[in-house]
Amino acid sequence: MKKMLTNNLGLKLLSVVAAIMLWLIVVNLDDPYTYRDFSPIQVTMLNENVVTDQGKVYRIEDNSDVISLRVWGKKSVLNGLEADNFTATADMEKNIKYDNLVGIEVSCSDKNIRTADIIKSRENVVISVEDASSEQFNVIVKQNGKEADGYLIGTALPEQSMIQISGPASVIAKIKRVEVEIKVTGVNSDRVIHGKLNVLDSNGEAVDTTYLEYTGKTDGMDVTITMLRTKTVPLKIGHTGTPGDGYSFSSISYKPESVQIAGASDVISGVSAITVPDEAVDIEGITENQQQTIDITPYLPDGIRLADDADASVAISVEVEKKQGKTVRIPVSDIGLKNVPRGYEVDFGDVDEIELIVTGTSAELAALNTDEIAVSLDLDGCSRAGTYTQKVEVTFPDTVYSLMDDVEVEFELVKSKSTGNSSGSTGNTSGVSGNTSGVSGNTTTGGSTSGESSSGDSSGTENGSGSDSGTSGEEKKDDSATE
Known part of the structure; x- marks a missing residue:
């Protein structure tokens, strides 16, 4: 028997090995042992209070909480798996290292996959820990779009004028502006519009809000708007004062020459121009052309505003000319x-x-x-x-x-060379009165002719009784001479 077992032993061993290999080949062809990659796998952070209880916050760096997996196993097992079958966690209580690394553990819901069969793309989540901060910011309404022609938004009031934001101190320090953005295209009546929140830095760029928390609204705000009518009216600008000696005012010009105003319908209908008082442009004593800029806002009628605040500054040019x-x-x-x-x-x-x-x-x-x-x-x-x-x-x-x-x-x-006057004066007092009246009347008309007109005839024109009296005086004088 022993001889039979040992006879051609090498050949027999070779046959066994060949059979095993053939079996393995058959098995692998049917359900081979292979690998499959799964991604992305989100790492869940555990026991965050280890950091937050110290008045600090953490941030995940370089998107290191997202990993990929390579899993080994039978093809039939792997084909039945999805990314959701894997759970990746980073426990900040037991797996934190060097204050900024948190070890990643992965498990699979399918018991046929062992931990040893899973290869992670990285072993740790990289974090940065810093002081927490909280600050309040004004909420500013940003209008996106153009209202209906002839209309302008008069007021836009967010439901919260302030909002408190908490998060890493370095991120909070970057925030310079919080906006609620609303779309106003074609709007022509009062209404409430829901807008989204934008958190911006000093360059107007969006701040990463991943680690920020808002007290109050987090999904945007409602904004109540009221509408005004618009109208384009001319500017009327004068001046006061007199240029210096030897100079005369030549012209005044200004830009813009007209502005668009806004107001309630019943108020704006009564405004036909914006008049700036002359005192606003004083040219007293100037001897050369003058340029100045004035703000017309104080001269707007009650209930009226400028449609564009840029129009408030008006450039005025005054030109003078040497006389x-x-x-x-x-x-x-x-x-x-x-x-x-x-x-x-x-x-x-x-x-x-x-x-x-x-x-x-x-x-x-x-x-x-x-x-x-x-x-x-x-x-x-x-x-x-x-x-x-x-x-x-x-x-x-x-x-x-x-x-x-x-x-x-x-x-x-x-x-005076007029004898009528002289005779009238001598002959009769009333004649003098008549002549005097004539002189007075004629001296206001001017000229040497007026001087000659102070005769009895002219006085008679001015006052009939005076003329007759003068004549009477002359007759009496002649009678006296005859006697």
């Missing part, structure tokens, strides 16, 4: 005489006209109508016959004009 001179000749016959003494008249001798040098801008001088210039001579204080030199008074049709220099005129005050 020029223009010679104007006025006949002495056009000079109005005032306060001519009774019984006297004015004789300008050989002087036919006087010269005035009128100053103004080139445009003003071109528009000057010399017929509208009034020149007068006041003889108050000239009571006796003689030669006088007096300054004439000049009145222009507009205050933009002025004289470059005062103008004086030489004249002689002489006794």
Whole structure:
């Protein structure tokens, strides 16, 4: 028997090995032992209070709480598995290392898969631990879109004006603005709109809110809006003051020339322009062109606002021009005489006209109508016959004009040559009254002609009784001479 077992032993062993290999091949062909990859697998953090109870918070770095798995096992077993069959945890109480590494443990719900059959893409979750912080922020409404034509949002009030945000101190420090964003495209009536919250840094970029907690609203806020009507109206801007000596105001211009305003329908309908008071632009004493910017907001009517706040600043340009001179000749016959003494008249001798040098801008001088210039001579204080030199008074049709220099005129005050006057004065007191009335009336009309018109005939025109009295006086004088 022993001889039979040992006879051709090598061949027999080879046959056994070949049979085993053939069996393994058959088995593997039917249900082979292989591997399969599963991802992504989310790692659940356990016992976070180990950190939070110390007034600190943690953040997961580099997305290290998401791993992938390579699992070995029979093909039939692996084919029946999904990512949900695996549980990955990182226990911060028992598996934390070096204060920033938390070991990862993975298990499978299928008992045919052992822990040893699972290979993880990484062994630890990397965390950073820092102080916790909490801060309140104003909630600002951001409008996205364009309202219906002719309308503007007047007020937009979020249901919370403040919101408290807690999280890592380094993240809280980055927050500069909290917005609730609403869509207002085509809106033309009051309503409530739900908006989403945006947390932004100083560059207007979104802050990672993964580790932030909000006190109150977390899924956005409701915003109550009220609508206003809009209207485009012109600006009206004047000026006050006078430029420096030798200069005249030329023009004023401003940009924008019109603005869009907003207000309730019943208020805006009564506004046709925005008028800025002259005092807002003072050009007193300026001798060169001037630019300035004014804020028109204080001059808006009650209940009215600007549709665009950028229009509040209006750029104003004031231009002045150095005055020029223009010679104007006025006949002495056009000079109005005032306060001519009774019984006297004015004789300008050989002087036919006087010269005035009128100053103004080139445009003003071109528009000057010399017929509208009034020149007068006041003889108050000239009571006796003689030669006088007096300054004439000049009145222009507009205050933009002025004289470059005062103008004086030489004249002689002489006794009136009219005998009618003299006889009337001697003959009858009432005749004097009549003549006086005539003199008074004529001296206001001006000219040497007026002086001559102080005769009995003119006084008769002014006052009939005076003229008759004068005649009566003359007749009495003639009768007396005959006697």
